[in-house]
Amino acid sequence: MNWDLVWSSFGPIISGAITGTIPLTLASFVLGLILALLVALMRLSPNVLLSGAGRFYVSVIRGTPLLVQLFVIFYGLPSIGIRLDPWPSAIIAFSLNVGGYAAEIIRAAILSVPKGQWEAGHTIGMSRPQTLLRVILPQAARVSVPPLSNTFISLVKDTSLASLILVTELFRNAQQIAAFSQEFMVLYLQAALVYWVICLVLSTGQSVLEKRLDRYVAH
Amino acid sequence: MSPTESDAQQRPRAGSVLSARNLQKSFGSNTVLRGIDLDIRRGQVVALIGPSGSGKTTVLRSLNGLEIPDAGTVTFAGAAAPVSGKVGGEQPGTLTIDFAKATGRKDLASLRDRSAMVFQHYNLFPHMTVLKNVIGGPVQVQKRPRAEAIADAEKLLERVGLADKRNAYPFELSGGQQQRVGIVRALALKPQLLLFDEPTSALDPELVGEVLGVIKELADEGWTMVIVTHELAFARSVADEVIFMDGGVVVERGPAAEVLRAPRQERTRQFVQRLNHDI
Numbered sequence: 166m167n168w169d170l171v172w173s174s175f176g177p178i179i180s181g182a183i184t185g186t187i188p189l190t191l192a193s194f195v196l197g198l199i200l201a202l203l204v205a206l207m208r209l210s211p212n213v214l215l216s217g218a219g220r221f222y223v224s225v226i227r228g229t230p231l232l233v234q235l236f237v238i239f240y241g242l243p244s245i246g247i248r249l250d251p252w253p254s255a256i257i258a259f260s261l262n263v264g265g266y267a268a269e270i271i272r273a274a275i276l277s278v279p280k281g282q283w284e285a286g287h288t289i290g291m292s293r294p295q296t297l298l299r300v301i302l303p304q305a306a307r308v309s310v311p312p313l314s315n316t317f318i319s320l321v322k323d324t325s326l327a328s329l330i331l332v333t334e335l336f337r338n339a340q341q342i343a344a345f346s347q348e349f350m351v352l353y354l355q356a357a358l359v360y361w362v363i364c365l366v367l368s369t370g371q372s373v374l375e376k377r378l379d380r381y382v383a384h
Numbered sequence: 385m386s387p388t389e390s391d392a393q394q395r396p397r398a399g400s401v402l403s404a405r406n407l408q409k410s411f412g413s414n415t416v417l418r419g420i421d422l423d424i425r426r427g428q429v430v431a432l433i434g435p436s437g438s439g440k441t442t443v444l445r446s447l448n449g450l451e452i453p454d455a456g457t458v459t460f461a462g463a464a465a466p467v468s469g470k471v472g473g474e475q476p477g478t479l480t481i482d483f484a485k486a487t488g489r490k491d492l493a494s495l496r497d498r499s500a501m502v503f504q505h506y507n508l509f510p511h512m513t514v515l516k517n518v519i520g521g522p523v524q525v526q527k528r529p530r531a532e533a534i535a536d537a538e539k540l541l542e543r544v545g546l547a548d549k550r551n552a553y554p555f556e557l558s559g560g561q562q563q564r565v566g567i568v569r570a571l572a573l574k575p576q577l578l579l580f581d582e583p584t585s586a587l588d589p590e591l592v593g594e595v596l597g598v599i600k601e602l603a604d605e606g607w608t609m610v611i612v613t614h615e616l617a618f619a620r621s622v623a624d625e626v627i628f629m630d631g632g633v634v635v636e637r638g639p640a641a642e643v644l645r646a647p648r649q650e651r652t653r654q655f656v657q658r659l660n661h662d663i
Contacts, residue, residue, distance in 0.1 A: 284450050285507035289521030289573060290496055292489065299524065303511045381511045381553040 170346055171355065177338040178352075178359055185334025186363070189324045192256050194317055197263025204268035205275060219268070226265025232326055234258050239330040255327040263320060270312045274305035307378040314371040318364050325360070335359060400461060401426045401576055401608050402498075407446050407456035407483070409439075416442050417453060418632040424577070427606040431613055431623035431640065435655060438629040440612045444579050446483075447610065448499045449492040453483040460498045460576060499577040500570035504585050506562040508554040514541065514565050515550040521573045533572070540568040544598050560591030567598055578602070580611040584618075596622075616659050620644050628652045 207219035226234070239254040249257070278301050286296030328337035336356050343352035404422040409415075416439045424430055432440040445451035447458060459480040479498065481491050500521075508517050515537055522533040541547050544564040554562055563583060570578055583599065584592045596618050603609060603622045613619055619626055619640060626643040628636045628651075636649045647653045 279507075281503060281505055281507040282509065284501075285503065285509065287450065287492075288448055288496060288499075288501040289569065290493065290525035291521075292493065295524065299520070300509055307511075382555060 174342050178355055181335040181338035182359055186324050190321050193259030194320055196260035200264030201267035201271050205271040208272050223265050223268055231262050235326055251330050251332045254330055255332050266316050270309050274309035277308050278304045310375050318367055321363055322360055403459045405457045407453045409453045416632050426608055429603045429609045429623045431611050431619035431626045434629035439632040440629045441581055444581055444612050449495045455484045457482045499579050500573045500575040501579045502566050502570050502583050504582040506566045508562055510554050513551050518569050518572045537572055540571055559587045560594045563595045578607055578609045582612050
């Protein structure tokens with residue numbers, strides 16, 4: 166085993182994680198969640214046009230491969246005159262993808278809050294948006310942390326697909342060193358290890374968050 | 385409750401605080417209200433009784449727009465004092481909602497401004513402490529100063545014997561304590577009218593008394609209240625008027641003693657007898 170190579174490769178791989186994988190994940194997840202909340206509210210709307218549009222969006226996102234979505238945005242759009250750089254393409258594709266999956270999670274979480282909570286909010290004079298923000302979403306958050314954590318952790322690993330549209334991130338750096346050194350097994354295992362460590366940290370964060378949100382629930 | 389507070393909102397006045405006319409409501413093919421009229425005077429306590437499915441809860445929920453009747457009107461009289469406690473705010477005038485016309489969010493909001501509701505299942509906000517539950521309406525909706533809302537809330541909590549629970553979460557309280565918080569949350573809004581939807585039906589029998597005790601005190605203080613209840617003994621001791629409903633109509637109404645002791649209608653008699661046998 167070429168230990169020198171192993172040690173010297175961790176540098177570029179980790180720097181790919183810090184400058185590529187992690188910011189790409191965070192940006193896409195935050196934008197995706199905002200989108201997901203909007204889509205969830207559309208789907209819950211009594212307006213058939215809104216709820217229909219929401220359902221269509223979720224169906225398209227969940228019914229097509231993420232890699233294809235990424236390619237359509239980066240390689241497809243230029244043929245209709247929309248040319249995006251790798252980073253914006255990746256963030257758009259991942260946000261749209263998270264938006265589709267998380268929308269269903271948030272919708273279910275909102276529906277899981279008893280109707281009496283809406284009524285209590287209304288009877289103390291809160292408007293629908295106020296009740297949603299102050300009463301319903303905090304309770305929905307507790308329910309949605311485990312499934313949203315799944316989405317988040319999947320997203321970390323899915324960002325490796327961005328290497329295929331030339332985004333410099335963890336996996337692309339590993340690939341380049343592997344191609345150069347021909348040490349494929351070592352480099353890909355190193356990449357896997359770094360992804361795993363990131364996900365372990367996130368799982369720990371999930372437990373902490375769940376405990377925090379559970380403090381008002383009987384055990 | 386300090387005397388000044390209750391005096392301010394509940395100053396006895398001639399005439400009705402609330403009048404409902406010809407409330408009608410169907411759920412699909414099931415007609416639950418077939419033209420209900422109600423008049424509630426300032427300081428009056430009205431008990432709505434009747435078998436389940438009689439429409440009594442629907443009437444109560446119509447008064448604050450949780451249920452939107454298909455037709456009918458609800459009129460609140462102008463307040464004797466600022467109901468919402470808005471500093472420098474206008475004193476609310478007469479408000480009439482005609483349910484036959486489209487009722488928008490604004491209509492519902494102004495309707496809900498006049499009353500506060502105590503629910504059968506408390507419906508406290510589980511993610512907020514007792515204090516936050518109580519001050520939510522006054523601070524976030526009525527925009528009253530936070531310090532003032534907290535001082536009021538503490539006074540009210542102390543009144544119902546829960547001053548030491550201000551930082552507890554609802555799950556840490558017994559059912560009776562939760563319902564007392566529910567009552568305090570309603571009182572903190574300083575409403576013209578208090579609505580109770582079977583406030584003791586979800587409670588263990590040994591906890592019913594503490595909640596009924598609080599409601600009785602409020603009645604004695606002169607709060608205007610409409611109470612849907614199955615507790616006939618309680619209705620007899622606290623209500624000025626009892627309204628017996630069955631099948632979406634008012635079968636009989638009158639002073640509590642008359643309706644509950646010597647009902648004129650056969651249906652009322654059967655209902656009262658059946659409940660009394662249960663006891």
